[in-house]
Each structure stands twice: as C-alpha cells, then as structure tokens.
Amino acid sequence: MLDTDLPSSDEIRSNFAAAGFTPRHHEIVTEVVAPDWPSFVRKSALRADSFLARLSDTDFDQGMATLRAHRANINLAEPANEEIDWFVFTKRA
Numbered sequence: 541m542l543d544t545d546l547p548s549s550d551e552i553r554s555n556f557a558a559a560g561f562t563p564r565h566h567e568i569v570t571e572v573v574a575p576d577w578p579s580f581v582r583k584s585a586l587r588a589d590s591f592l593a594r595l596s597d598t599d600f601d602q603g604m605a606t607l608r609a610h611r612a613n614i615n616l617a618e619p620a621n622e623e624i625d626w627f628v629f630t631k632r633a
Contacts, residue, residue: 542591549625561629573620580620581607 547555553563574580584607587593592600 545591552625552627556627556629560632562632563627564630565626565628567626568623569626571622571624573622575619577611577614577616577618577620581611 549566553566556563574583581604584592585604587600592603595603
C-alpha cells in the first residue's frame, strides 16, 4: 500500500517544481517508531495508523501474526525504525 499510495521521490520533486519550488535538500532520515520490537507490535495492534486502518480484518490479523512471528529472527531489544524521505524546498521568486 505504501508503494502504491505514496508518491515516489521523483514525483515529489516534480510536483513541487510544477508548483514553483526549487529543491534545496533531500536526505533519508531514520525515525524510531518504537523503542523495541514488543512495543512496536503492541503499537501496531492498536491499528491507529491510517494504512493499517484501511486493511480488512483478515489482512490485518494476518499481518499481526507475521509481525509476532518475526520476533524469532530479530533482536527484540533493538528499536523499530522507519526510513523517511526528508525534503526541503524553497519557493521561486
């Protein structure tokens, strides 16, 4: 859903350029979503994210089962991170 619903970096640049903005900076920043894996699973189970809220109950339950099963493959104490594109634009005069 993220790949189909959110614009690509190129689309973001193009849309801002079409609206009269010039790109000044772009980087990938890492955001800590939860301090550890169990916290991330608990947070996800709330279904408070707009993308999770759109899932059918069946898809959501399957995704949660996959999240819970993934714990066998990771260090549970490490934070759950998300990489985000960060852009800075300025308006052309």
